[in-house]
Amino acid sequence: MSRFASRLRKQALRFGxxxxxxxxxxxxxxxxxxxxxxxxxxxxxxxxxxxPPSAIAATGWDLSISGELARHLGISLLxxxxxxxxxxxxxxxxxVGLGLSRxxxxxxxxxxxxxxxxxxxxxxxxxxxxxxIGEEGKVFIIFLGAFFPxxxxxxxxxxxxxxKFVELARVLETSRLRFIAKVVLPGALPSIMTGMRVGxxxxxxxxxxxxxxxxxxxxxxxIMDARQMMQTDRVFVGMIAxxxxxxxxxxVLKKIERRLIRWKGAFQ
Amino acid sequence: xxxxxxxxxxxxxxxxxxxxxxxRRAAKVLRNVSLTVPAxxxxxxxxxxxxxKSTFLRVLAGLETTYDGSVLLGKQPLHGPxxxxxxxxxxxxxxxxxxxxxNVAFALKGLSRYETRRCVMRCLKRVGLGSCxxxxxxxxxxxxxxxxxxxxxxVNQPKILLLDEPFGxxxxxxxxxxxxxxxxxxxxxxxxxxxxxxxxDEAVFLADRIVVMAPGGAQTVKETIDVxxxxxxxxxxxxxxxxxxxILSFLFDQEKKLRRKA
Ligand SMILES: Nc1ncnc2c1ncn2[C@@H]1O[C@H](COP(=O)(O)OP(=O)(O)O)[C@@H](O)[C@H]1O
Ligand SMILES: [Mg+2]
Numbered sequence: 284m285s286r287f288a289s290r291l292r293k294q295a296l297r298f299g300x301x302x303x304x305x306x307x308x309x310x311x312x313x314x315x316x317x318x319x320x321x322x323x324x325x326x327x328x329x330x331x332x333x334x335p336p337s338a339i340a341a342t343g344w345d346l347s348i349s350g351e352l353a354r355h356l357g358i359s360l361l362x363x364x365x366x367x368x369x370x371x372x373x374x375x376x377x378x379v380g381l382g383l384s385r386x387x388x389x390x391x392x393x394x395x396x397x398x399x400x401x402x403x404x405x406x407x408x409x410x411x412x413x414x415x416i417g418e419e420g421k422v423f424i425i426f427l428g429a430f431f432p433x434x435x436x437x438x439x440x441x442x443x444x445x446x447k448f449v450e451l452a453r454v455l456e457t458s459r460l461r462f463i464a465k466v467v468l469p470g471a472l473p474s475i476m477t478g479m480r481v482g483x484x485x486x487x488x489x490x491x492x493x494x495x496x497x498x499x500x501x502x503x504x505x506i507m508d509a510r511q512m513m514q515t516d517r518v519f520v521g522m523i524a525x526x527x528x529x530x531x532x533x534x535v536l537k538k539i540e541r542r543l544i545r546w547k548g549a550f551q
Numbered sequence: 552x553x554x555x556x557x558x559x560x561x562x563x564x565x566x567x568x569x570x571x572x573x574x575r576r577a578a579k580v581l582r583n584v585s586l587t588v589p590a591x592x593x594x595x596x597x598x599x600x601x602x603x604k605s606t607f608l609r610v611l612a613g614l615e616t617t618y619d620g621s622v623l624l625g626k627q628p629l630h631g632p633x634x635x636x637x638x639x640x641x642x643x644x645x646x647x648x649x650x651x652x653x654n655v656a657f658a659l660k661g662l663s664r665y666e667t668r669r670c671v672m673r674c675l676k677r678v679g680l681g682s683c684x685x686x687x688x689x690x691x692x693x694x695x696x697x698x699x700x701x702x703x704x705x706v707n708q709p710k711i712l713l714l715d716e717p718f719g720x721x722x723x724x725x726x727x728x729x730x731x732x733x734x735x736x737x738x739x740x741x742x743x744x745x746x747x748x749x750x751x752d753e754a755v756f757l758a759d760r761i762v763v764m765a766p767g768g769a770q771t772v773k774e775t776i777d778v779x780x781x782x783x784x785x786x787x788x789x790x791x792x793x794x795x796x797x798i799l800s801f802l803f804d805q806e807k808k809l810r811r812k813a
Binding site (some may be wrong): 284363447451453454455456457458461465468469470472544545546547548 | 633640
């Protein structure tokens with residue numbers, strides 16, 4: 284009986300801890316919303332410049348019900364996935380190649396260092412010239428944004444192969460191919476996944492940027508279009524959706540990462 | 552590990568010298584090491600840390616490519632790394648992303664999947680870890696991880712087993728257990744065993760021949776002592792204690808000499 288009671292107490296304690304942690308997690312956003320709504324109620328700010336959370340929520344609801352928000356988000360998401368898939372494929376393949384070969388790395392290093400700092404947005408003018416304002420251009424911008432983080436992190440991961448494992452492979456006369464497959468690549472996986480997550484974030488930012496400038500659909504276009512109509516609440520709905528989707532994408536990638544890197548016991 | 556008698560190879564070392572670096576920076580780590588380890592016997596290398604024990608073992612493992620002198624393994628001159636030697640490092644060096652079973656299988660090549668699994672499981676059972684085959688290394692205790700490393704070193708049935716302070720990082724009790732276990736394995740496998748340790752007790756318990764090393768002087772190996780005590784050895788026997796004392800005081804003397812010179 285007392286064992287049951289103690290188990291109950293333990294569960295209550297755990298529940299309490301979780302609730303506290305959750306409260307801490309959402310405290311700031313909730314506070315922000317409350318203050319924001321308060322500002323509106325006191326008439327301190329103009330609704331046209333800063334619409335209250337209540338109005339934004341109502342507009343968000345309308346846009347969701349009509350399917351307009353989902354349509355724009357879907358289009359943006361599709362572009363991101365296309366560009367990201369391309370970047371992930373090329374970034375990992377090239378990163379592994381460059382990480383394994385010193386001469387290849389040396390030969391490409393300067394070029395990569397020069398192109399990497401150019402922000403994807405600076406490519407937009409060229410992209411419009413080359414691709415027009417069609418889909419290819421946007422996918423290209425996204426690709427550019429996601430490619431470098433994935434490339435660089437993959438190379439880093441490959442190069443960080445532990446010398447101790449190199450020695451082990453020598454002692455065991457492991458073939459080079461097997462060494463790469465069983466030691467180098469799995470060892471680089473955490474770093475590659477970091478690159479993927481950063482790349483995904485950049486890709487998501489890039490799609491919005493690209494759509495702000497040249498698009499007739501997508502969540503970036505939704506925002507720009509609303510600004511021209513002075514529909515500030517729609518601007519906010521679009522922005523919040525962008526943040527939410529970005530967070531969601533990261534959560535998904537983190538889940539995949541955890542699944543792939545199970546062997547790192549303390550990985551939480 | 553077919554159960555049939557796999558005989559170890561003897562090791563004959565003649566005038567082995569190993570220097571790191573060049574010119575004024577050159578560090579003579581191994582000086583004029585001459586030593587024979589009979590086939591199927593256990594040699595323990597003892598000495599304070601930094602005296603070149605690991606370097607010595609790395610030469611035998613084929614990891615150091617430049618050295619002077621001659622090393623014969625069986626009838627073959629030493630030539631690079633090879634599967635005729637199994638190596639256990641001080642840390643287990645298990646690949647963290649492979650399960651225990653996969654880690655041992657990593658040492659095997661050219662076998663069918665079925666054969667591989669059979670070999671691996673037999674080796675794991677031999678070190679008492681048959682039930683941990685599917686675990687990842689992070690779940691293993693230090694002693695268990697080192698047992699897996701030993702299984703990995705044994706899976707190719709090496710003629711010579713080289714161990715570099717394999718129990719150095721283990722707690723006292725596990726260490727004693729592992730010493731018993733390595734003896735049992737050696738009695739089954741009949742390999743030649745070279746074990747580096749800084750633990751004199753361990754050396755006296757295990758060795759047929761103890762090789763005492765110390766830095767400096769014209770020769771790195773200061774003395775080789777043949778241990779004739781019958782196995783299993785009693786750590787409390789008078790002869791055991793006397794031998795341990797002798798080696799310890801010898802090492803202290805060496806250290807004093809070295810300090811006087813410096
Ligand atoms: N790769 C290396 N380059 C230069 N010096 C080394 C190298 N490896 C070992 N040494 C030196 O050789 C000496 C002996 O090292 P080691 O064989 O590891 O000693 P032990 O295993 O007995 O502690 C040390 O002084 C160490 O600094
Ligand atoms: Mg050492």
